[in-house]
Amino acid sequence: MRRYLVTGLLIWVPLGITLWVISTLVGMMDNVLLLLPEGSRPKDILGVHVPGLGVILVMVVLLGTGLLTANILGQRLVKFWEDILNRIPVVKSIYGSVKQVSDTVLSDSGNAFRKALLVRFPHSEAWTVAFLTGAPAQELACQLEGEHVSVYVPTTPNPTSGYFMVVKKADTRELDMSVDEALKYVISMGVVAPSPKAAGEDPCKSFGQATDANPKG
Structure with missing residues (x-):
C-alpha cells in the first residue's frame, strides 16, 4: 500500500503543481483585462469570461513593444521615457537597478548564467x-x-x-x-x-x- 501510495503521489504531485502554476499565471494575466475601459472588456462584449484572453493580450503587447523598439524612432521613445524615470528620486534607483539586472540576464549578449x-x-x-x-x-x-x-x-x-x-x-x-x-x-x-552522457564516454x-x-x- 505504501509503495502504491508513493507511486501515485509521484504521478499527481508534479502534475498538480504544474497545473496550479499555469492556472496562477493565466489568472494574473487575465487580470490585465481589468485595466481596459468598461464596455471594451472581452466579458462585456462576449457576455462570458474566456480564460486565456489576458495571455493573448500580454503577448500582443510584448510583441508590439519589441517591434516598436526595433527601429530608431522606437529607441528614441524608450530613451525619452527612461530619461524621465531617471529624474524621479526614488523611481530612478529602483528602475535603474532592475533594468541593469534584466539587461544582463535576458540579453543575448549577456554573460549571466552561461555556464x-x-x-x-x-x-x-x-x-x-x-x-x-x-x-x-x-x-x-x-x-x-x-x-x-x-x-x-x-x-x-x-x-x-x-x-x-x-x-x-x-x-x-x-x-x-x-x-x-x-x-x-x-x-x-x-x-x-x-x-x-553517450555510451563509452567517461x-x-x-x-x-x-x-x-x-x-x-
Whole structure:
C-alpha cells in the first residue's frame, strides 16, 4: 500500500503543481483585462469570461513593444521615457537597478548564467553548484591577486535566493551539463541527476584533468 501510495503521489504531485502554476499565471494575466475601459472588456462584449484572453493580450503587447523598439524612432521613445524615470528620486534607483539586472540576464549578449560550475562553498572542504555571471568589476579586480570570476550560488530548493561571490578561477570546475540541468539538480536537492552522457564516454575524464591542472586550495 505504501509503495502504491508513493507511486501515485509521484504521478499527481508534479502534475498538480504544474497545473496550479499555469492556472496562477493565466489568472494574473487575465487580470490585465481589468485595466481596459468598461464596455471594451472581452466579458462585456462576449457576455462570458474566456480564460486565456489576458495571455493573448500580454503577448500582443510584448510583441508590439519589441517591434516598436526595433527601429530608431522606437529607441528614441524608450530613451525619452527612461530619461524621465531617471529624474524621479526614488523611481530612478529602483528602475535603474532592475533594468541593469534584466539587461544582463535576458540579453543575448549577456554573460549571466552561461555556464554551470563547481565552487568551494561554504568552506574549503565542500563543493556546490554555482553559475558563472561574468568577471568582477574593475574596482574589485584591482584588489585581488590572480584571475577571478563572479559566480551566483543558488539555495535549495528555491534558486531565486542565493549568494553572489567572487572566487579564484583556478578554484572552480566547469561542469559538463547545461544550465537547465544544473538548475534542476539544485532544485531537486541532488535527486534529479543530469542525463547520462553517450555510451563509452567517461563523465569524470574532464573533471579529473581539471583537478590535476588546478592546485587544491
